[in-house]
Amino acid sequence: MQNEQLQEILNEYGIREPEITFIRHNENRTYKVEDHDGSTYLLRIHQPVKDGMAGQQHTYDGLLGELQMLEHLSGRDQLLVQRPLRNREGKLITIIEHEGKRWNSSMLTWLEGRDLQKDDLSDPVMVEKLGASISELHQFYGQYVQEGLDKRPSQGIAYNQYMIGVIKQGLTKELFTFSDVSVIEETISLVNARLKDRRNEEAWGLIHGDLSLGNIIRTRDGELSFIDFGFFGPGYYYTDVAMGVMMVPSELRDLFLKGYYGNDHAGQDELVLLEGFMLLAIIGYYVFQMENESVHAWMRERMPKLCADYCKPYLSGERIFYSV
Known part of the structure; x- marks a missing residue:
């Protein structure tokens, strides 16, 4: 995208003669914008690099739900997040035309x-802080009420079932074997069965949905800030907790649980579900990347290890919380 087109967008926010630096094109096109007054922003063009990556988060209503949430969250002192900007018409989304199509764009601090x-x-203090930060995010979500959240991506039992269908597409692409796909289906089905068997109303709410090292910023003063809320929406809190757990060395995972739950053990039933969601998080990456041929070789190589080392032990009742 040419700088002239980007400048047209920035004009809607009263930004003149900025320095624009391309960051990357993955789920969105992203640019760093440095204004002449010293202010810096993130410009996002919500155009995924692959059509298969497009989802509810790219629609106008879906994106609006994310930005409205961030606007509320950025007003809290407990968590530092990027604040969305409103354009000169007072809107959070600016619609542009590019390559004959209309795309949504947004600006964040x-x-x-x-x-x-x-x-x-590897720092125990940072590990406990990570758990506590995710807990604080979930506390905010627990009291956040906004219309239109049904337009956001949802990661529940139905989504888990959907992932089975996507993984099966790997058979026609010759990415996976029938036996490994069968193991994945059995694993997801077991997690779904356990969710249905238990009362999990308190574990269901709004989640970040895509926590990873790359989606957490460590500020200069050592604080943690969550970014990239593209998969924010309804889901089980276990999703975020499991993703957090997998970032942490095995020997410090109890400290992470202490930061999140307030104690160093979530309880046996909670751990079993967390293990299942750790596997769902890994499977979810395969699902999201199914149309991305650049990672097909990696997926083809890693799937047998995922099934043999983690899914099969989980299905047989072994504890994998400290090994995934």
């Missing part, structure tokens, strides 16, 4: 810092 790194999580 810039967060100074760097991606969270594995070495950061």
